Amino acid sequence: MLVNFCVDPKIAQRRLPPHFRPKLHNGFAVAGICLIRLEQMRPKPLPSFLGLGSENAAHRMAVVWDEPAGGIGEGVFVVRRDTNSVINTVAGGKLFPGEYHIADFEVKDSGQDIDFKMKSRDGEASVRLRARIGNTLPAASQFTDLATASDFFESGSLGYSATRDNRRLEGMILKTKTWRIEPLEVGEVYSSYFADERMFPAGSIYFDSALLMRNIEHEWQSAPDLHL
DSSP states (O other): OEEEEEEOHHHHHHTSOTTOEEOEETTEEEEEEEEEEEEEEOOTTSOGGGOEEEEEEEEEEEEEEEOTTSSEEEEEEEEEEEESOHHHHHHBTTTBSOOOEEEEEEEEEOSSEEEEEEEETTSSOEEEEEEEEOSSOOTTOSSSSHHHHHHHHHTOOEEEEEOSSTTEEEEEEEEESOOOOEEEEEEEEEETTTTOTTTSOTTSEEEEEEEEOOSOOEEEEEEEEEEO
């Protein structure tokens, strides 16, 4: 699930490392939470029955940057990753990119209705979402239609994650064999990160839309670290 917020670009820039600028849509920066249920996760040579499952949440922002050889790169900057998997927490940043915080997840999914709760063990992050499968994006969304939203997020396959070393970001590329999204009709949404008015003053951020992707076969591949 992609839970999306529109942010004042000047406020968004303050939350980014110097290398990045917010990727704008209709004059707004686009931030949000990627809520991911991973199934059959394993190194590529292993069979699927040896794979592991986990619930994960990543707070991120769509970004662009100047490439050293010229041109503009684009992707996402991941502020924080949370997971219910001890393996992800221990191995993240070592065996594969992305440092994780351990969190408790409570997820109910009837196929039509979704009730999602997450609270990190360190008390620094919590997320709440109640939604159901919808037919269209919200009328107030900055995305004119589902195809526009799909194109915007599909181009953000390269992600750079914050690490304990403030001078280094870990790179990861998402490779999907299919890409199909559905709109969600949201009844309740909350993120302690985006609700923090010390970082996002009142009026600088608002909920835009939520999107769902199911049964997407994909791979995560390492990308070179970025040194700031």
